[in-house]
Amino acid sequence: xxxxxxxxxxxxxxxxxxxxxxxxxxxxxxxxxxxxxxxxxxxxxxxxxxxxxxxxxxxxxxxxxxxxxxxxxxxxxxxxxxxxxxxxxxxxxxxxxxxxxxxxxxxxxxxxxxxxxxxxxxxxxxxxxxxxxxxxxxxxxxxxxxxxxxxxxxxxxxxxxxxxxxxxxxxxxxxxxxxxxxxxxxxxxxxxxxxxxxxxxxxxxxxxxxxxxxxxxxxxxxxxxxxxxxxxxxxxxxxxxxxx
Amino acid sequence: xxxxxxxxxxxxxxxxxxxxxxxxxxxxxxxxxxxxxxxxxxxxxxxxxxxxxxxxxxxxxxxxxxxxxxxxxxxxxxxxxxxxxxxxxxxxxxxxxxxxxxxxxxxxxxxxxxxxxxxxxxxxxxxxxxxxxxxxxxxxxxxxxxxxxxxxxxxxxxxxxxxxxxxxxxxxxxxxxxxxxxxxxxxxxxxxxxxxxxxxxxxxxxxxxxxxxxxxxxxxxxxxxxxxxxxxxxxxxxxxxxxxxxxxxxxxxxxxxxxxxxxxxxxxxxxxxxxxxxxxxxxxxxxxxxxxx
Numbered sequence: 001x002x003x004x005x006x007x008x009x010x011x012x013x014x015x016x017x018x019x020x021x022x023x024x025x026x027x028x029x030x031x032x033x034x035x036x037x038x039x040x041x042x043x044x045x046x047x048x049x050x051x052x053x054x055x056x057x058x059x060x061x062x063x064x065x066x067x068x069x070x071x072x073x074x075x076x077x078x079x080x081x082x083x084x085x086x087x088x089x090x091x092x093x094x095x096x097x098x099x100x101x102x103x104x105x106x107x108x109x110x111x112x113x114x115x116x117x118x119x120x121x122x123x124x125x126x127x128x129x130x131x132x133x134x135x136x137x138x139x140x141x142x143x144x145x146x147x148x149x150x151x152x153x154x155x156x157x158x159x160x161x162x163x164x165x166x167x168x169x170x171x172x173x174x175x176x177x178x179x180x181x182x183x184x185x186x187x188x189x190x191x192x193x194x195x196x197x198x199x200x201x202x203x204x205x206x207x208x209x210x211x212x213x214x215x216x217x218x219x220x221x222x223x224x225x226x227x228x229x230x231x232x233x234x235x236x237x238x239x240x241x242x243x244x
Numbered sequence: 245x246x247x248x249x250x251x252x253x254x255x256x257x258x259x260x261x262x263x264x265x266x267x268x269x270x271x272x273x274x275x276x277x278x279x280x281x282x283x284x285x286x287x288x289x290x291x292x293x294x295x296x297x298x299x300x301x302x303x304x305x306x307x308x309x310x311x312x313x314x315x316x317x318x319x320x321x322x323x324x325x326x327x328x329x330x331x332x333x334x335x336x337x338x339x340x341x342x343x344x345x346x347x348x349x350x351x352x353x354x355x356x357x358x359x360x361x362x363x364x365x366x367x368x369x370x371x372x373x374x375x376x377x378x379x380x381x382x383x384x385x386x387x388x389x390x391x392x393x394x395x396x397x398x399x400x401x402x403x404x405x406x407x408x409x410x411x412x413x414x415x416x417x418x419x420x421x422x423x424x425x426x427x428x429x430x431x432x433x434x435x436x437x438x439x440x441x442x443x444x445x446x447x448x449x450x451x452x453x454x455x456x457x458x459x460x461x462x463x464x465x466x467x468x469x470x471x472x473x474x475x476x477x478x479x480x481x482x483x484x485x486x487x488x489x490x491x492x493x494x495x496x497x498x499x500x501x502x503x504x505x506x507x508x509x510x511x512x513x514x515x516x517x518x519x520x521x522x523x524x525x526x527x528x529x530x531x532x533x534x535x536x537x
């Protein structure tokens with residue numbers, strides 16, 4: 001039914017360029033070019049390539065309608081959840097939904113839901129220079145959740161999920177987004193200024209980490225049950241297993 | 245400005261424009277380029293939404309800019325011209341200048357993003373990827389649709405639960421929290437099941453079959469062609485100047501600007517035309533289509 005399930009030649013050339021050549025060229029330019037903003041340029045190129053290569057993989061697999069709609073539903077729950085708690089800044093369930101997606105449907109689905117949720121929720125709340133960093137950071141949180149918990153024989157315990165959620169949001173998400181803020185702000189790239197930026201973001205990051213732990217504690221049981229049921233009943237994301 | 249003709253241009257042009265201007269604003273730390281970008285960005289943001297922009301500038305941009313101007317010389321001690329010593333740490337002229345420049349850079353990037361958020365709406369962004377990444381753009385447009393739909397459904401569920409005496413407004417705090425989670429759980433089940441029905445309906449109508457076209461709302465007409473040509477010429481001129489090193493400036497160890505020449509004057513004009521492009525375009529359209537101001 002699907003016309004070509006293999007790699008399309010145009011796409012594979014493009015993914016090689018994206019994955020290898022563009023970051024390498026950016027780094028070379030950064031090493032030899034004399035520009036005081038070269039770190040921002042190189043990191044933006046690498047981020048864009050990382051995010052695009054996941055989208056390309058997704059595109060290449062020609063996802064069936066059911067997978068596509070399920071991913072859209074999960075992203076929408078994350079975004080609508082953020083909108084529901086908009087009066088409490090940084091108290092948002094996005095990371096929790098992204099982690100649960102990674103656990104139940106695999107790392108690639110986790111990355112996609114994370115990146116798309118960040119992008120779309122910024123359409124509602126306003127795009128900013130931090131959008132690519134947020135997309136990548138949420139994607140990374142979901143991807144690693146998939147890598148850590150996907151192949152566990154039993155379902156991960158709630159405690160592990162909460163610990164992973166807290167740490168990943170505080171260290172990974174906070175680390176990436178604060179790094180982005182540092183790069184954009186033009187402060188000198190020293191450990192001191194990184195720590196200054198992180199310190200100024202600590203209240204937000206702590207709230208975000210606590211919110212993620214809370215939502216994981218409350219949501220992980222029912223959400224995982226529902227997603228497992230969807231998988232059993234409708235055979236969702238089965239090709240994910242084949243490709244891994 | 246009565247009508248916003250710029251927003252009616254093809255999304256490809258709008259996306260190219262905003263990407264170029266925002267990236268240029270981020271990377272050009274030359275004071276003239278910073279001033280041009282900030283001035284045009286501010287003017288356009290004000291003309292798009294006067295009250296919001298003024299509030300945003302005073303409440304958000306100004307404190308950030310002051311903070312960045314102050315923090316930079318405190319953290320960064322590079323530079324040769326020492327102004328004074330604080331705690332045996334030198335405060336240098338170069339670091340102060342760099343702090344002011346990065347504050348201007350950051351402010352103009354934020355202003356340009358505020359313009360872009362008003363012009364580059366989600367459906368235009370989605371239509372950009374229709375051909376290159378159909379699954380991704382379908383995913384994006386479904387999410388944009390589902391979010392308001394889920395909010396409406398949450399209200400419906402909450403009302404039904406309230407009618408059963410399980411509302412979020414009644415009972416003790418733990419009961420309320422439990423009821424809230426119950427609503428969320430019902431919503432998730434409904435959304436996932438409903439999603440599968442949507443997917444089956446899509447498949448039944450032939451989603452993913454070869455030879456299917458896509459929905460296209462934007463047409464690339466001859467005006468768009470001309471505008472894209474002008475825009476590309478301006479962008480290439482500015483990029484050429486960047487390669488020639490005209491837009492760069494060295495802040496450390498001491499300030500050094502590229503020498504001023506007729507070519508740099510030409511570049512300033514190009515960059516000014518690029519940054520004020522939407523306003524100029526709107527003004528021209530005002531005269532041409534709407535009979536003057």
